[in-house]
Amino acid sequence: MAEYILPLEKLIEQFRHLPGIGQKTAVRLAFAVLDFTDDEANAFANAIRGAKENVKTCSICQNISDGELCPVCADENRDRSVICVVEDAKAVMSIEKVREYTGVYHVLHGSISPMAGIGPDKLRIPELLSRLTADVREIIIATNPTVEGEATAMYLTKLIKPLGIKVSRLAYGIPVGGDLEYADEVTLMRALEGRRLM
Numbered sequence: 001m002a003e004y005i006l007p008l009e010k011l012i013e014q015f016r017h018l019p020g021i022g023q024k025t026a027v028r029l030a031f032a033v034l035d036f037t038d039d040e041a042n043a044f045a046n047a048i049r050g051a052k053e054n055v056k057t058c059s060i061c062q063n064i065s066d067g068e069l070c071p072v073c074a075d076e077n078r079d080r081s082v083i084c085v086v087e088d089a090k091a092v093m094s095i096e097k098v099r100e101y102t103g104v105y106h107v108l109h110g111s112i113s114p115m116a117g118i119g120p121d122k123l124r125i126p127e128l129l130s131r132l133t134a135d136v137r138e139i140i141i142a143t144n145p146t147v148e149g150e151a152t153a154m155y156l157t158k159l160i161k162p163l164g165i166k167v168s169r170l171a172y173g174i175p176v177g178g179d180l181e182y183a184d185e186v187t188l189m190r191a192l193e194g195r196r197l198m
Contacts, residue, residue, distance in 0.1 A: 008034070026091060060131070062107040062124045064089040070095075074102055079103045084140040085128065085156060087149065102156050106131065111148040112155055118148075119157070120155055129159065138166040145172045145190065 004012065008030055015026035057063070058070035062117035065071075065098065072078060072092070082103030086092055092105050108123045132139075139160050157167050171194030173187065183191070 007074045015124055021085070058107075060106045062109060062127055063092050064107075068110065077102075081135055081137045082140065083128075083136060083138075084142050087144055087152070089186055093145075103138075107142075108152065111146070111152040113145055113148045113151075125156070125159070128156075132160065132163055132165060138168060140168050141176065142170045142172065145186070 004027075011030040011033060012026045015029045016023065021029070033041065035139065041133075047132045054066050055064050056066065056068075058065040058073055058126075059068055060073045061070060063070040063072065068156045079102050083106050084101060084103055085106045086093065086095070086109060087108055089107055090125070092107060095101050095105075106124070108125065108128070110118055110123055112118060112120055112123070127146060139156070141156055143152045153169055158184050160167050171190065173191030173194050
């Protein structure tokens with residue numbers, strides 16, 4: 001016998017498909033949906049449908065967009081000579097929150113992961129290479145500091161450096177308010193490599 005009635009069980013299972021959602025959270029979310037009014041439930045379902053139907057990929061940078069161009073590519077004031085390469089659209093949003101970066105982006109939609117069967121051919125690398133004109137002076141590689149992110153960064157560097165374009169990597173290190181004793185070896189190594197003069 002199922003723990004919950006079938007319609008609720010199906011809803012719980014759908015929430016469990018979301019990243020970072022375990023059984024308890026899925027149950028909590030499903031019961032929250034049951035407490036919605038009919039209007040709230042319809043608005044929730046319409047928001048999911050609307051996002052799936054209306055969110056597209058920017059024709060230039062591969063970021064998410066609701067039109068032909070994302071807001072960054074549509075902004076005439078952005079510096080198109082600097083391209084920051086990220087794994088996903090969430091990274092674009094994180095960097096944009098800082099409000100310091102004035103260049104443009106390129107979203108790869110993943111990282112190289114042989115274990116997961118993701119090779120360079122599954123990423124938006126050809127679209128990046130097609131953007132590398134004489135006007136581009138720097139590529140900032142901002143892939144995640146993981147094994148996959150590092151492999152992707154090294155692969156891109158090997159492709160781009162021979163073109164005479166400056167390739168840089170985001171510095172990683174100790175977070176503000178963090179203690180050195182709790183930092184792992186890789187973080188400490190990155191912090192030392194990324195040190196700057198005072």
